[in-house]
Amino acid sequence: MFISDLSRRCDVPVPTIKFYLREGLLEPGRLRRGRRADYDESHVSRIYLIRTLTVMGRMSISAAREALQAIDDQGLQVNGLCDVVNEALFGQGPGLDGTPDGSETALRVDRFVDGLGWAVAPDSAGRRTLVQVFSALERLAGQADVTALRPYADLAARLARLETDMLPRSIDSPAQAGEAMATAVLLEVALSSLRRMAREHMTTSTEGLPSG
Amino acid sequence: MFISDLSRRCDVPVPTIKFYLREGLLEPGRLRRGRRADYDESHVSRIYLIRTLTVMGRMSISAAREALQAIDDQGLQVNGLCDVVNEALFGQGPGLDGTPDGSETALRVDRFVDGLGWAVAPDSAGRRTLVQVFSALERLAGQADVTALRPYADLAARLARLETDMLPRSIDSPAQAGEAMATAVLLEVALSSLRRMAREHMTTSTEGLPSG
Numbered sequence: 001m002f003i004s005d006l007s008r009r010c011d012v013p014v015p016t017i018k019f020y021l022r023e024g025l026l027e028p029g030r031l032r033r034g035r036r037a038d039y040d041e042s043h044v045s046r047i048y049l050i051r052t053l054t055v056m057g058r059m060s061i062s063a064a065r066e067a068l069q070a071i072d073d074q075g076l077q078v079n080g081l082c083d084v085v086n087e088a089l090f091g092q093g094p095g096l097d098g099t100p101d102g103s104e105t106a107l108r109v110d111r112f113v114d115g116l117g118w119a120v121a122p123d124s125a126g127r128r129t130l131v132q133v134f135s136a137l138e139r140l141a142g143q144a145d146v147t148a149l150r151p152y153a154d155l156a157a158r159l160a161r162l163e164t165d166m167l168p169r170s171i172d173s174p175a176q177a178g179e180a181m182a183t184a185v186l187l188e189v190a191l192s193s194l195r196r197m198a199r200e201h202m203t204t205s206t207e208g209l210p211s212g
Numbered sequence: 213m214f215i216s217d218l219s220r221r222c223d224v225p226v227p228t229i230k231f232y233l234r235e236g237l238l239e240p241g242r243l244r245r246g247r248r249a250d251y252d253e254s255h256v257s258r259i260y261l262i263r264t265l266t267v268m269g270r271m272s273i274s275a276a277r278e279a280l281q282a283i284d285d286q287g288l289q290v291n292g293l294c295d296v297v298n299e300a301l302f303g304q305g306p307g308l309d310g311t312p313d314g315s316e317t318a319l320r321v322d323r324f325v326d327g328l329g330w331a332v333a334p335d336s337a338g339r340r341t342l343v344q345v346f347s348a349l350e351r352l353a354g355q356a357d358v359t360a361l362r363p364y365a366d367l368a369a370r371l372a373r374l375e376t377d378m379l380p381r382s383i384d385s386p387a388q389a390g391e392a393m394a395t396a397v398l399l400e401v402a403l404s405s406l407r408r409m410a411r412e413h414m415t416t417s418t419e420g421l422p423s424g
Binding site for chain 2: 048052056077082083086113118119120121124125126127129130132133134136137139140141148149151152153155156157158159160161162163164166179182183186187189190191192193194195196197198199200201202203
């Protein structure tokens with residue numbers, strides 16, 4: 001199909017499609033009779049994926065490009081894919097605002113993570129981020145108890161389990177990786193809208209939500 | 213204290229503090245002897261808050277400005293504060309990519325939300341977002357079952373409950389609103405780092421995490 005057909009099919013204006021082509025998010029169509037480019041179903045699903053990342057996921061063009069590159073490079077597995085999605089949606093984790101390793105705070109965070117029974121590398125980015133968070137909480141309140149994060153850790157574990165249940169077990173093609181990434185983005189957006197509604201419910205109802 | 217003392221105290225370079233002043237994130241110091249500006253403890257805690265929003269939370273300057281304005285305007289309560297933080301961290305929700313109200317999908321989402329027993333306004337942004345997400349999931353997979361989101365809804369309710377447990381019940385001053393906002397941002401960053409670690413654990417351990 002020509003670019004005008006692709007535009008109608010995906011309900012995306014032609015200039016937007018040309019922008020995706022220029023930005024390298026979309027493969028060029030095959031040149032037919034040496035003049036007009038011809039597009040196929042792979043372009044349709046790629047455009048849906050780009051829309052999911054940039055419109056639903058509100059990724060910047062450069063974040064979407066990185067996410068799409070991870071798909072095109074192949075070899076991406078489900079957990080790596082969730083990390084790519086999280087980095088693209090929420091940034092590469094916080095900047096490091098000066099907390100030396102081996103500090104008292106770092107030791108307490110290490111004990112906390114060990115206590116969860118999780119296999120997490122000593123130099124894991126998540127671990128360093130948690131030290132940062134915890135130092136900032138201490139600075140804010142004078143003191144802070146890392147074990148107060150235990151319920152968050154339990155919910156994080158349940159979310160990680162849900163993610164793997166909703167996504168395919170293994171990824172065998174870029175097309176499948178694209179679908180899995182779109183699903184992961186959409187589930188993040190769903191979670192965030194459900195959290196917003198749960199908060200709305202708690203504000204408007206006197207009883208609040210059942211705890212536990 | 214002078215700006216150089218403020219810089220040492222907060223471990224933030226003087227040009228960065230001047231940038232915050234120019235961008236209207238930080239109140240000017242009081243002019244002493246008509247020449248040098250004098251800063252106090254309120255400037256110290258404001259700089260810590262700006263750092264938490266922009267460095268830990270990776271908010272853009274304009275997102276941080278909006279969040280700080282919500283604090284300075286006062287009258288902000290805990291649930292509104294969580295919404296401000298979520299919008300600043302994750303954007304204003306997805307753009308609307310064309311799903312008419314009253315569609316079959318919208319009706320199914322409404323039934324799902326009603327089934328949760330949550331009090332959510334008919335025109336709630338969360339509800340509209342969920343219709344978008346669900347339409348996109350349907351387009352992606354040919355069909356999709358909205359009730360598959362039920363476990364996400366349960367976790368969203370628990371997270372909303374945790375948020376209100378960790379934050380003050382009522383907010384009586386801009387200083388308290390600032391602390392509550394910093395706490396809300398830090399807890400979001402903590403959750404995201406715990407999710408990353410939980411995924412790492414699931415990748416490296418053969419047994420995975422306990423489900424349920």
